Every structure is written in C-alpha cells, then in structure tokens.
Amino acid sequence: MFGFWTFCVLFTATTAAVLNQPSQFVKINGESLPKNAFTPHLKLKPRIANGNRAELGSFPWHASLAIKYRIDGSEMDPTFCSGTILNEKWILTPAQCIKGAKAIRVDIGSVDINRPLISVYPDAFTLHPQYDNSNNKFKNNLALLRLPEKSKLDFTKSEGRYAPIRLPTRRQVDETFEGMESYFSGFGYPSIHSTNVSEHLLFAEQVIIPNTACAAYYGNDLELVTDKVICSLSVNVRQGPCMNDAGGPLVVNEFGTHTLVGLLSFVHEKGSCGRQATPAAFTRVTKHFQWIENVSGYQFRP
Known part of the structure; x- marks a missing residue:
C-alpha cells in the first residue's frame, strides 16, 4: 500500500437531487x-520545496x-x-x-x-x-x-x-486542460524536514497530465483518480507541494488570463515536497x- 499526505459515475438523477438540496x-x-496563529518559537522559512517567490499581485x-x-x-x-x-x-x-x-x-x-x-x-x-x-x-x-x-x-x-479568480466556461466542462501552461501557489512547508510553513508565498510551474498517466502513479486506483480529479507534474522536478499546501489553487494561463481548474487535494508520499517526480492531484473544478x-x-x- 502506498501512503498519502492530505493537503485536508455518470451524473445521475440521484446525484442531481443531492446537489439541489x-x-x-x-x-x-x-x-x-x-x-501569528502558529507555534511562536518555530522559525519560518523563506521558501517552499524550492518554489519561486511570488511578487505582490501576481496571485x-x-x-x-x-x-x-x-x-x-x-x-x-x-x-x-x-x-x-x-x-x-x-x-x-x-x-x-x-x-x-x-x-x-x-x-x-x-x-x-x-x-x-x-x-x-x-x-x-x-x-x-x-x-x-x-x-x-x-x-x-x-x-x-x-x-x-x-x-x-x-x-x-x-x-x-x-x-x-476566473472559473472555466460552461463549454469547458469536459476540457482536460492537458499540456496547458499552469501554476500552483502555496505557503506550505519548505521541505519534508521543515517544522513550519513558508513565510513567503511561492509558486511552481506545472504541466497537466492525463488522468490515465496520473492513476499509474497511484496503483491504477480509479476510485482515487476519478474524472473529478485533475493531476499535474512540476516542470522543475525538485519543486512540489508539501505539508499545509492543501487547497492551493491550480490555474491555467488562457491568453494572458488565469483560470482556476483545481484545488490541491492529495499527493503521493514518495513525491511530496519535491522528493520525486510524482503528480499532485487536485479537485477538478469543472466537475462541480x-x-x-x-x-x-x-x-x-x-
């Protein structure tokens, strides 16, 4: 069994009834x-899993x-x-x-x-x-x-x-966004050995990959990597989501305007914090x- 760090069917009439409640x-x-709602004696680190420092107003x-x-x-x-x-x-x-x-x-x-x-x-x-x-x-x-x-x-x-943020259009409900220029941002831990979150907002360029390729990293578990998940790999393999990055937005660049396509949900323990090139999984916004x-x-x- 592989482990995870959390970053915590067809559309039927029954599903519609639940969502309309x-x-x-x-x-x-x-x-x-x-x-500062965190333990005061812990020193904050200036970077997260080798991420790039975000400029004010960029995210x-x-x-x-x-x-x-x-x-x-x-x-x-x-x-x-x-x-x-x-x-x-x-x-x-x-x-x-x-x-x-x-x-x-x-x-x-x-x-x-x-x-x-x-x-x-x-x-x-x-x-x-x-x-x-x-x-x-x-x-x-x-x-x-x-x-x-x-x-x-x-x-x-x-x-x-x-x-x-801008959300995708209704016409994009079945869009995979595979291969598009994309970015992930977060304040999570700088590395697996860190003891607190990053002081500065950081980001990493991503490439969105097919769900079939993503599922292969997770034992082809199709209950985990469903069509309601979107996966990405960091362009720089030394970068990656780490603890307390849950919820970090994944955005794609559409002709100079950024569109939200996912929120960080989980990542394989072997690839967290940029240790290995394994994909991170995000809640796919278009399915909701x-x-x-x-x-x-x-x-x-x-």
Whole structure:
C-alpha cells in the first residue's frame, strides 16, 4: 500500500437531487485567531520545496486560511490551508481543510503570511454534500466559506493586491486542460524536514497530465483518480507541494488570463515536497459547477 499526505459515475438523477438540496451550513463562532496563529518559537522559512517567490499581485486570488479545530470535544492547535477568492462573499477550499473547524481566519492581499492586507472571518461554511474521505479517497473534496455582509470584499479598494479568480466556461466542462501552461501557489512547508510553513508565498510551474498517466502513479486506483480529479507534474522536478499546501489553487494561463481548474487535494508520499517526480492531484473544478452555482450564485460564463 502506498501512503498519502492530505493537503485536508455518470451524473445521475440521484446525484442531481443531492446537489439541489438546500446546503447545510456550519456556523462558526467568530472566535478571533492571533495574527501569528502558529507555534511562536518555530522559525519560518523563506521558501517552499524550492518554489519561486511570488511578487505582490501576481496571485491575487490566493487566500491563506488559519484554522482552529475541535475534534471529539478537544480543541486542537491552529493549522493552515489555502483557499481561492471566488467573489466578494465566497472562498473556495477543500472540504478536508475545514471539516471540524471551530474558527477560521482568511488572510488576503499579501505574499507575506504574517502581513496580510485584510483579515476576515467567515460566519459559516458548507461542505460538498457528497464529500467522502473514507479510506483516503478524497471524493468531492470541496467546500465554500461564506463571508458575512459586513466583511464582503471590495475589489475597488484592493489596488490589485486581491481579486476574484476566473472559473472555466460552461463549454469547458469536459476540457482536460492537458499540456496547458499552469501554476500552483502555496505557503506550505519548505521541505519534508521543515517544522513550519513558508513565510513567503511561492509558486511552481506545472504541466497537466492525463488522468490515465496520473492513476499509474497511484496503483491504477480509479476510485482515487476519478474524472473529478485533475493531476499535474512540476516542470522543475525538485519543486512540489508539501505539508499545509492543501487547497492551493491550480490555474491555467488562457491568453494572458488565469483560470482556476483545481484545488490541491492529495499527493503521493514518495513525491511530496519535491522528493520525486510524482503528480499532485487536485479537485477538478469543472466537475462541480452545479454545486458551486447552487450555493454561491456564481454566474458561469457560457
């Protein structure tokens, strides 16, 4: 058996009925988290798995999430994930990141994890109704964070430092995006030996590969690498997602404009942190149009 580090059928009438049901929102108590929500004596590192340093405004859709959990009645230390700004009210992130969350802080508008331009607190979140991580299968690994009215983002005041991402068009619902210029960003650990997240936002150029090629790395497990997953390899084999990179957005460059195609879901343990050239797997956004639209009201392009 191979292991994983989490970065936590045909469309039938039954599936449609589930997605059309009213969303189940989990209220968040609004508890504030300190600006540095991580263990204070750990020194932050300047790079992540040999990634490239992002310039301010180059990935304005990237949001960092500080998350505090309560599991089985016990409060856990805060941890970290990434999210993507969908619009002024909604943040996309993997379900594995926020299931069981007690408090969440969303930081945006900066490439320095300790100096966000804006910090906002969602008032609720909802998991995809068919999310299932039993047996580490990461099925429908997607969630939406809702910002309260008083904290809605005003993009006219962002000076280009934060902005919503563009989603694919309805015509692209079956697009594979294979071979397209793409990028992944995150604040995750600099290496497998690191003890904390990166201080600076980093990115790595990716190449999107066929799912059949991706599945070969995962024992041809077609319950894991389904059509709801999109996979990529780093162009520089020494680069790669690491711990706490969950939710990092995968975007493709479409004639100079970036489009979100995936959110980091899982990676093979042998290839994490740039140790080997193995593909990372992302939740494929195009397979979740209906749910995103039903919950957020997002208006997809034709």
